[in-house]
Structure formats: structure tokens, C-alpha cells
Amino acid sequence: MKKTTNHLKVSGLVLLLAFAVTSCSEKKHEETNEPVTKSEFNLTNAKAEIEAANKEFMAFVAAGDSVGLANLYTEDAKFMSAGNPAVSGRKNIQSAMSGIIKSGITRVDLRLIDVWGTEDLLVEEGDLSLFVGDKNVSEEKYIVVWKKEEGKWKLFRDIFNSNQSAK
Amino acid sequence: MKKTTNHLKVSGLVLLLAFAVTSCSEKKHEETNEPVTKSEFNLTNAKAEIEAANKEFMAFVAAGDSVGLANLYTEDAKFMSAGNPAVSGRKNIQSAMSGIIKSGITRVDLRLIDVWGTEDLLVEEGDLSLFVGDKNVSEEKYIVVWKKEEGKWKLFRDIFNSNQSAK
Numbered sequence: 001m002k003k004t005t006n007h008l009k010v011s012g013l014v015l016l017l018a019f020a021v022t023s024c025s026e027k028k029h030e031e032t033n034e035p036v037t038k039s040e041f042n043l044t045n046a047k048a049e050i051e052a053a054n055k056e057f058m059a060f061v062a063a064g065d066s067v068g069l070a071n072l073y074t075e076d077a078k079f080m081s082a083g084n085p086a087v088s089g090r091k092n093i094q095s096a097m098s099g100i101i102k103s104g105i106t107r108v109d110l111r112l113i114d115v116w117g118t119e120d121l122l123v124e125e126g127d128l129s130l131f132v133g134d135k136n137v138s139e140e141k142y143i144v145v146w147k148k149e150e151g152k153w154k155l156f157r158d159i160f161n162s163n164q165s166a167k
Numbered sequence: 168m169k170k171t172t173n174h175l176k177v178s179g180l181v182l183l184l185a186f187a188v189t190s191c192s193e194k195k196h197e198e199t200n201e202p203v204t205k206s207e208f209n210l211t212n213a214k215a216e217i218e219a220a221n222k223e224f225m226a227f228v229a230a231g232d233s234v235g236l237a238n239l240y241t242e243d244a245k246f247m248s249a250g251n252p253a254v255s256g257r258k259n260i261q262s263a264m265s266g267i268i269k270s271g272i273t274r275v276d277l278r279l280i281d282v283w284g285t286e287d288l289l290v291e292e293g294d295l296s297l298f299v300g301d302k303n304v305s306e307e308k309y310i311v312v313w314k315k316e317e318g319k320w321k322l323f324r325d326i327f328n329s330n331q332s333a334k
Contacts, residue, residue: 078292080308082249082328116312121283123290123312125245125324141247143310143326145283145290157292159310159326161249166333 041119047112049153050124050146054110061108064101070094073155074147080159082140107131110142122146122153128160139163208286214279216320217291217313221277228275231268237261240322241314247326249307274298277309289313289320295327306330 053072060068070093073079079087079096087096109129116123123145130138142160146153220239227235237260240246246254246263254263276296283290290312297305309327313320 080310080328083330083332085330086308116288118285118287120285121288121290123288123324141253141326143247143312143324145310157290157310159308159328161247161326161328163250163252165250 043115043117046117046119046122046153047115050115050122051112053146053153053155054112054126058108058110061101061105064106066094066097066101069097073158074149077155078157079155080157082161104132105130105137106133117146119148121156210282210284213284213286213289213320214282217282217289218279220313220320220322221279221293225275225277228268228272231273233261233264233268236264240325241316244322245324246322247324249328271299272297272304273300284313286315288323 057069057072060066060072070090073090073093075090077088077090077093079093081087081096084096087093108131111127111129113125113127115125123143126142126144128140128142129136130140140160140162142158144155144159145157147156148154224236224239227239237257240257240260242257244255244257244260246260248254248263251263254260275298278294280292280294282292290310293309293311295307295309296303297307307327307329309325311322311326312324314323315321
């Protein structure tokens with residue numbers, strides 16, 4: 001009987017050990033998946049967020065709101081405009097935006113083509129059309145590098161050029 | 168004596184159990200660090216690799232080698248040249264490069280400013296100067312999106328524009 005008791009104790013411990021090992025291997029499985037969870041960044045969602053930011057951009061151009069436009073850029077952004085040296089920082093970008101609005105641009109159509117990247121940095125490729133009133137004055141292409149600032153995707157680098165020769 | 172033997176057996180199992188748990192917690196520690204190892208992508212090394220690729224680019228321009236230049240781009244690259252629609256694919260990029268060489272460009276100076284990204288996608292910001300013989304004909308800025316193809320960083324998106332107005 002004592003042997004049986006000890007046998008039970010031992011069996012119990014073996015079960016406990018088996019449980020510990022199983023539990024360990026389950027933990028291992030969970031933890032192996034951790035980087036997957038980390039990289040479960042959803043590019044489709046991010047793309048939708050970029051599309052939404054682009055809608056805001058278009059609305060601010062239509063409203064002639066250079067402050068609203070500048071706030072869509074990160075504090076340390078660069079606006080790499082064609083025909084001008086790069087403009088650094090939100091304040092200077094606001095001046096550049098003010099200049100563009102004063103030049104008569106009333107509308108920009110941004111058309112996202114694709115996005116790539118991670119939750120830390122997104123690259124967007126797109127096409128854009130510029131309008132003065134109803135007149136399409138330029139067809140261009142662009143690359144925007146987006147970074148999150150205070151939880152919102154903001155333009156970090158913005159470069160574009162014309163599809164037509166200036167000549 | 169039998170009791171002692173059983174006691175030893177039980178103690179042994181307890182030790183084994185303790186070892187299993189310790190080993191499990193050590194494993195846990197290792198695995199928690201796994202994403203760190205994964206993200207131990209070295210941006211400084213990547214930057215040096217991009218600088219090396221840029222040197223190759225400059226050498227191919229100097230040699231008037233449009234095939235060499237095109238091979239620095241990914242198979243599915245886009246060359247987003249100022250004053251032209253985007254050119255897609257290595258074959259078309261080779262034609263564009265051939266056109267640039269025939270236009271008289273003998274030298275390009277590429278100056279990397281910064282890189283961002285991961286092992287899957289790098290973004291480079293830089294400045295460039297174009298020369299016809301000894302004459303600096305254009306000062307420009309660029310963004311290149313780099314992707315690895317067959318273990319080598321290649322240009323995936325290449326966009327640039329002039330710092331001077333075309334007027």
C-alpha cells in the first residue's frame with residue numbers, strides 16, 4: 001500500500017513534470033509567435049490610413065489652408081519640391097504651401113499607386129494632378145515617405161516631378 | 168531504506184521538475200529576445216552597402232554603360248525621371264539610361280544624405296550633380312527606394328528633381 005502511495009506520488013510528479021514540459025512547449029510556441037504578432041502590421045489598414053491622410057491633404061489645398069497642410073508633415077519633414085531646393089521643417093513647409101496657394105493652385109488630385117514598409121516607415125508611390133480653377137496645369141508623379149508622429153501617419157519626405165518636359 | 172530510496176526518487180523528480188521550469192524560463196528569456204535578434208538589422212552596414220552601390224552607379228555613368236546601370240535596378244523597378252512619365256522594368260530603364268548617356272551626360276555625383284528602413288526596404292535621401300564634361304549642368308535632390316534582389320540592394324523606385332527652376 002505504501003509502495004502504491006509512493007508510486008502515486010511519483011506518478012503525480014511525472015504528470016506534473018509532463019505538464020510543466022507541455023506548458024513550457026506551449027509557452028515556447030506562443031513566444032515564437034511573438035515576432036509574428038509584432039510584424040502583424042497590416043499594410044492594407046496602413047494604406048487606408050494613407051488614403052485618408054491624402055484626402056485631408058486635398059481638402060486643405062481646396063481650402064487654401066497652409067497651416068493645415070503643414071500640420072500633415074512631421075516636425076522634421078522635408079518638402080522636396082521640383083524647381084526649388086528642399087524645404088526643411090514644418091514652419092518652412094507652411095511658407096512653401098502658402099506660396100503654392102498664392103501661385104493660384106486651387107486643387108490637387110492625389111492618386112495612391114502602392115505602399116510598402118512597416119509601422120515605422122511607409123513609402124507611398126502615386127500620381128498627382130494640379131489644377132488652377134478647372135484647368136489641369138500639371139501631371140506629376142511622387143514618392144512620399146510617411147512616419148508616425150503622435151500616432152498619426154505624417155509626411156516625412158515628399159518628392160515629386162512633372163511627367164512633361166518643361167521645354 | 169525503501170522510504171529513503173523513494174524519497175531520493177521524489178527529490179530527484181523535484182530537481183528534474185525544477186530544472187525543467189528553470190530551463191523553460193531560460194528558454195522564455197531567449198525567445199523574448201528573438202525579435203531583437205531579428206531586428207538586429209544593421210542600418211550602418213546597409214548604408215555602406217548603398218554607398219557602394221552608388222559608387223557602381225557613378226562608375227557605370229562614367230563608362231557610358233546603360234546595361235550596367237539597368238542591372239543596378241530591380242527587375243520591377245520604376246525610374247521616375249523629371250520631365251518624363253515613369254519608366255517601368257529593367258529593359259525600359261536601360262533604354263532611358265542609354266538616352267541619358269546619348270544626351271551627353273558624362274558624370275553623376277551621388278551624395279547620400281540619410282537612409283531609413285529595414286532589411287526588406289530601404290529609403291535613401293540624397294543630392295546629385297550632373298555633368299557634361301566638366302560642366303555642372305544640374306543640381307538635384309533624390310529619393311531612392313532600395314530592395315534586395317538576389318542578396319544585393321537594387322534601386323526599386325528612383326525619383327529626383329532639380330533645385331533650380333526650369334525658367
